[in-house]
Amino acid sequence: xxxxxxxxxxxxxxxxxxxxxxxxxxxxISSGDYYWSWIRQPPGKGLEWIGYIYYSGSTYYNxxxxxxxxxxxxxxxxxxxxxxxxxxxxxxxxxxxxRDFKAVAGGFDYWGQGTLVTVSS
Amino acid sequence: SYELTQPPSVxxxxxxxxxxxxxxxxxxKQYAYWYQQKPGQAPVLVIYKDSERPSGIxxxxxxxxxxxxxxxxxxxxxxxxxxxxxCQSADSSGTYRGVLFGGGTKLTVL
Numbered sequence: 671x672x673x674x675x676x677x678x679x680x681x682x683x684x685x686x687x688x689x690x691x692x693x694x695x696x697x698x699i700s701s702g703d704y705y706w707s708w709i710r711q712p713p714g715k716g717l718e719w720i721g722y723i724y725y726s727g728s729t730y731y732n733x734x735x736x737x738x739x740x741x742x743x744x745x746x747x748x749x750x751x752x753x754x755x756x757x758x759x760x761x762x763x764x765x766x767x768x769r770d771f772k773a774v775a776g777g778f779d780y781w782g783q784g785t786l787v788t789v790s791s
Numbered sequence: 792s793y794e795l796t797q798p799p800s801v802x803x804x805x806x807x808x809x810x811x812x813x814x815x816x817x818x819x820k821q822y823a824y825w826y827q828q829k830p831g832q833a834p835v836l837v838i839y840k841d842s843e844r845p846s847g848i849x850x851x852x853x854x855x856x857x858x859x860x861x862x863x864x865x866x867x868x869x870x871x872x873x874x875x876x877x878c879q880s881a882d883s884s885g886t887y888r889g890v891l892f893g894g895g896t897k898l899t900v901l
Contacts, residue, residue, distance in 0.1 A: 717877055719890035775840050777824035781833040
């Protein structure tokens with residue numbers, strides 16, 4: 671059974687960098703069938719796609735976040751990571767990592783439990 | 792870029808049929824996906840490729856597509872179906888290949 675688990679600080683100061691890691695177990699991140707995404711949800715609001723990465727390192731970012739965003743992959747550790755720079759209170763959200771079964775247009779079929787990141791001094 | 796529009800809320804009585812719509816130009820060219828999210832939980836995929844149901848999802852969940860509108864139908868709604876529902880598609884305008892989410896619809900079971 672595939673599992674995804676987010677990890678990282680729950681509190682980040684304004685103007686600093688938010689860093690999260692998603693560890694994938696029960697399957698290989700190096701499979702060419704999947705894209706690996708970050709998705710966030712501000713408290714009480716809807717889902718916002720942040721970006722995704724392919725095992726080769728190819729990335730696609732939400733244009734609204736692109737200037738502050740880096741997503742990377744470490745296939746040796748079966749992990750992918752998110753770095754969001756110059757954060758403000760508007761970046762406070764539950765951050766999810768998810769697997770997109772791109773090969774069969776299967777959608778986001780596995781999600782992490784989510785981790786709340788609060789931006790506050 | 793494209794947007795996906797959902798009604799903010801839908802209410803139905805137990806046993807009735809709930810229909811949640813999602814509209815947007817992207818849906819004319821790309822598949823739609825539906826996710827169910829209960830409070831404090833991660834979203835769960837309930838429909839993929841417009842109308843396919845993942846294993847483990849009850850048969851009362853179905854999806855359909857017509858032009859730029861897709862519909863999630865829940866037949867014989869149960870109390871446990873009360874949740875937020877999000878549609879999702881792809882934005883392939885130009886060279887951009889991002890992901891779109893609708894704003895979400897809160898399903899209330901009366």
